[in-house]
Amino acid sequence: MASSRELRSPEPFLLLLLLLMAAVASSSAAAAAGNVVELTLLAGAQEKGAVCLDGSPPGYHLQRGFGSGEHSWLIFLEGGAWCNSIQSCSIRKMGVYGSSKFMKAAEFNGILSNDQQVNSDFYNWNKVVIRYCDGASFSGDAEAQDKDGSTLHFRGLRIWEAVVDELMEKGLATAKQAILSGCSAGGLAALLHCNDFHAKFPKEVSAKCLPDAGFFLDVEDLSGERHMWSVFNGTVHLQLYNAYSDFFFAFFYQNVKEVLPKSCLAKKDRTECFFPAELVKSITAPTLILNSAYDSWQIRNVVAPDGSFSGQSWSSCKTDIRNCSSTQIQVLNGFRNKFVDDVEVVKDNGGWGLFIDSCFTHCQTPFNFSWNSQASPVLGNKTIAKAVGDWYFERTYEVKEIDCEYPCNPTCSSQLPT
Structure with a gap:
């Protein structure tokens, strides 16, 4: 058994090793923590009516x-699906x-x-992630009564603006890029907010939009139902057009026009105007659409949602x-063709710009x-990072890449998030 003296006084090389290990651990922890960013709550949120579903800032x-x-x-808007009913929004406000x-x-x-x-x-840009707590892609401006008598706040548009x-007060107003x-x-x-974002800056500022996996399709699922239409239709009517009288309807309709394109609303159903296929027709700001033509979320929830097979x-x-199976791949190729x-x-x-890969x-x-x-998808000999950089800084004539049908691209890794 080691003596108490030996326990208190380790050998010099062991002491040095312990000190080195502690230094490495401290350095690793600092490096890991260096890219962990704390949460900032919006100042004066309640006064501005810019609150989450539950009324919190x-x-x-x-x-x-x-x-x-x-x-x-770089302003990055967090995702996380939608709530399209009182029940689903009530559940959502608890998380x-x-x-x-x-x-x-x-x-x-x-x-x-x-x-x-x-x-x-x-890497050295100002970077902001705006948390998603409204359930309607930062677009609603209404409210409703929950089953327990409390208020559900549909204030995504106000959150975006506030x-x-x-x-802007913290430096965005003087952005050069x-x-x-x-x-x-x-x-x-x-x-939805691309044109508004672009319009906030002088013409000499390079302000562009980069939607990632945000191009949702209105297609029939395996049972013939338009599942995505149903989701968006519920969201639009609950959060964007939730009115209690003709007066309020007119008021909210005016607010919605700030989000949905006027040119689309003049001739199409308001739900149809919520789909990217219509939104992109009215966007004037430079935009690169980044998406998989075999988007795994849409395959699971739009093409083959539970109950459709x-x-x-x-x-x-x-x-x-x-x-x-080969028959199932044919169905997915039909989705891919509609996407293209x-x-x-x-x-x-x-x-x-376009970067439409065929990765799941x-x-x-x-x-x-x-x-x-090394696991990144490659199109036109470019990773996503290279393609986005070339497009934004205009280092090449154009970046418009649409991949071939699955499984043609060997750079689509099974390690990609699905």
Whole structure:
């Protein structure tokens, strides 16, 4: 047994080893914590009526830029589906997507990373993640009574406006370069607010939009139902057009016109105007659409949602595209062809970009390995990070890449998030 003296006085080399291990651990912890960004709650949220579903103040994470990126800003809108009924919004307000009471610090990776090796073009920019707590892609301005008698606040539009106003005071107003991005429902929000974002800056400021996995399709599911239409229709009528009288309807309709394109509302159903295929027709700001043509979330929830097929016939396929039969792949190719048709409306738009890969994934900018690593999808000999950088900084004539049908692209990794 070792003596008490030996326990108190380790050998010099052991002491040195322990000190080195402690230093490495401390350095690693500091490095890990360096890209963890604390939550900031919106000041005066209640007075502005800019609150989450439960009435709590919305939040955002701001990581300051430095060096050459001091006057460059990336605004990223968080995603997380939608709530389209009193019941679903009531459930949602009890979690992180409906209340800031559950929000914590966030780790910034991918396009949000401050690591120059991972994110060479944007690593030192001011980067902001606006948390998603309204359930309607930052678009509603209404309220409703919950079953328990409390108020459900549908204030996404006010959250967008109030948070951006606060960021303008913190330096966004003097930006020389700016990008509005977002993932999933946040990608849809980036499309909804793209023109408004672009209009906040002088013409000499390069302000562009980068929706990631936000291009949702209106297609029939396996049972012939328009599942995505049903979701959006409920969301639009609950949150954007929730009116209690003709007067209030007119009031809210005016507010909605700030989000949905007037040109679309003049001739199409308001729900149809919520779909990206219509939104992109009215966007004048330079925009790059980043998406998979085999978007894994849409395959699972739009093409083959639970209840749209019998037994377990699609369960394995929609979990992993590699498990799909040739007949099932034909169905997915039909979805892919519709996707390509819908995005090609902007193919000839100057200043626009496309990066439409054939990977079974959903959201690719916020993750290091899909954004810029050996596992990243490649189109036109470019990773996503390279393609986005070339498009934004206009280093090439154009970036408009549409992948071939699955499984043609060997760079689509099974490690990508699905």
